[in-house]
Amino acid sequence: MDATDTSHPDHYHRVVDCQWACPAHTDVPEYIRLIAQGRFTDAYMVNRHSNVFPGILGRVCDRPCEPACRRGRVEAKPVAICRLKRVAADHRDDVTARLPKIPKVKNGKRIACIGAGCASLTVANDLMPLGYEVTIFEQFATPGGLMRTNIPAFRLPASVLDEEIGMILGMGVDLRLGHRVESLREMLEEGGFDAVFVGSGAPKGKELELPGREAAAANVHIGISWLESVAFGHIERIGERVLIIGVGNTAMDCCRTSLRLGAREVKVMARKPRAFFKASAWELEDAEEESVKIIVNRSPKAFVLEHGRLAGMTFECMEYELDSRGRITAERVTGEEFIPADDVILAIGQENAFPWIERDLGIEFNKWDVPVVDPTTFQSTRPGVFFGGDAAFGPKNIIWAVEHGHQAAISIHRHCQGEPLAERLPPGVTLQSRKMGMHEWSYANDYAPAERRLMPHVSLKERFKKINIEVELGFSAEQVAQEVQRCLNCDVQTVFSAKLCIECDACIDICPVDCLTITPNAPEEELRTQLKAPAKNLSQPLYVSAPLPQTRRVMVKDEDLCVHCGLCAERCPTAAWDMQKSHVHWPHAEDEARSLEQRKPKIA
Secondary structure, eight states: OOOOOTTSHHHHHHHSHHHHHSTTOOOHHHHHHHHHTTOHHHHHHHHHHHHSOHHHHHHHOOOTHHHHOGGGGTSSSOOOHHHHHHHHHHHOOOOGGGSOOOOSSOOSOEEEEESOSHHHHHHHHHHGGGTOEEEEEOSSSSSOTHHHHSSOTTTSOHHHHHHHHHHHHTTTOEEETTOOOOOHHHHHHHSOOSEEEEOOOOOEEOOOOOTTTTTTGGGEEEHHHHHHHHHTTSOOOOOSEEEEEOOSHHHHHHHHHHHHTTOSEEEEEOSSOGGGOOSOHHHHHHHHHTTOEEEOSEEEEEEEEETTEEEEEEEEEEEEEEOTTSOEEEEEEEEEEEEEOSEEEEOSOEEOOOTTSOTTSSOOBOTTSOBOOOTTTOBOSSTTEEEOTHHHHSOOOHHHHHHHHHHHHHHHHHHHTTOOTTOOOOOEEEEEEOEEETTEESSOOSOOOOOOOOOOBOOHHHHTSSTTOOSBOOOOTTTHHHHHTTOOOTTEEEEEOGGGOOOOOHHHHHOTTOOEEEEOOOOHHHHHHSSSSOOOOTTSOEEEOSOOTTTSOEEEEETTTOOOOOHHHHHOTTOOEEEEEEEEEOOOHHHHHHHHHHHSOOOO
């Protein structure tokens, strides 16, 4: 194998699995380390730089970082990364003075954002400090988009939304509430905007066309629309027996909301086995804790009415055959079942809806009626019109929408400055040694055996008294003390200098997980088999050194096994190993603006 190019930022970025998995590239170990030091405000600002909404995401993020967490490789459960984000938000001081400064003199460019959701708010957050005038058009009377209308208050309190959205609106954003955009043509031709960002989400719930659907319409609800009506107080009760069709996160919000509106028996109906559910594991656990029944292998067949009113639904009982990878290879109907219900909520997916975008504006749509959007620049096929969040590529989650906003803001800035959109700053990485002495590091490198701390909840008796009682209580500063110690400091990298190695094997002898091997070089497939512990995880690249000066063999490190304990660096007699903190620099609009400014000719 070729020697690993550690100058490429992806190498060290990928080693920090949680940060690599995070769409916004949040420096997870850094903010956890700051929390461990009691520096909650600093930890909050580290979060806010990348994910913009730490208090919101600390409650409702889809947590792509946690399945990737290296702690999950040495024991059952990862670090509570998401909930630690909330700790920083809950215990921080006022951050007003640390927010970006907004120039009094604007740059003369006007940007329109359609929809006041997380993607549009991120665009405003990034462009306002650069002197842009940003106008956000929102159809409802309050900002927040699907964060406000589709995430129940018992998971995400309105006060948290208001505070973090207010930080952005307080920059001077022109927010126009109750302003539904009816025509993009009109906005482009008469609005006087230099660029338009569409962050309108995926606001259309999918239908289920079955016999009896039309006749039962009064008691059959579309999930996201129903949650929206609950959020704005238009719906305050529901029947005692409720069926939820679908097993995504929206379905979990619907079933738990139903319980708070008077339902006594709630059943979630899943067409396939549990392994195929789209809902997050913790969402399923929370629902089942509240006595929601999840019934698998039931395919909806018809709505049943009695005396002109919904009485329930019939379902086909399904049976599946799976292969060794858990994929369905065959299915068959084994029977039929009737389940009574007073109301049915359909939560089987969401779709984009753009009836207000005329189809002759130069914006191409694909066969699914979704705009054709460049995945790097987020520009549509019409220059100056950008999409992000669910409006760009369909439903994902908040953290993805935030990163879309960051990248779209870069493109909007380059567009307004007349620069090519694709010629963006590349990410970078810097390393800083954490050595304070031969056996002393400026970080805790011992292994904490503590198990993952459980999040305290409001009692089942109390949580149903009002619809807006937040169920999760958050960690106190004392409770979080053990959880932060579970982080393995993956961002403190094991950095190797081949020219200093004398091949004494001291590092190999002391490595507690056998991730190091000195061996003759070979093609990757062969090299992975001749290591001290064969490297079986092909998704994690190996580190391969330059030829060692003594024998021309190579030092190979299985990054998948390494727990960053630092023992190799402590034991090495020549300092060939060092522990260095990696800082991944993922460019935002402010970095692009600084770079473009530096390229301008200077006047003597």
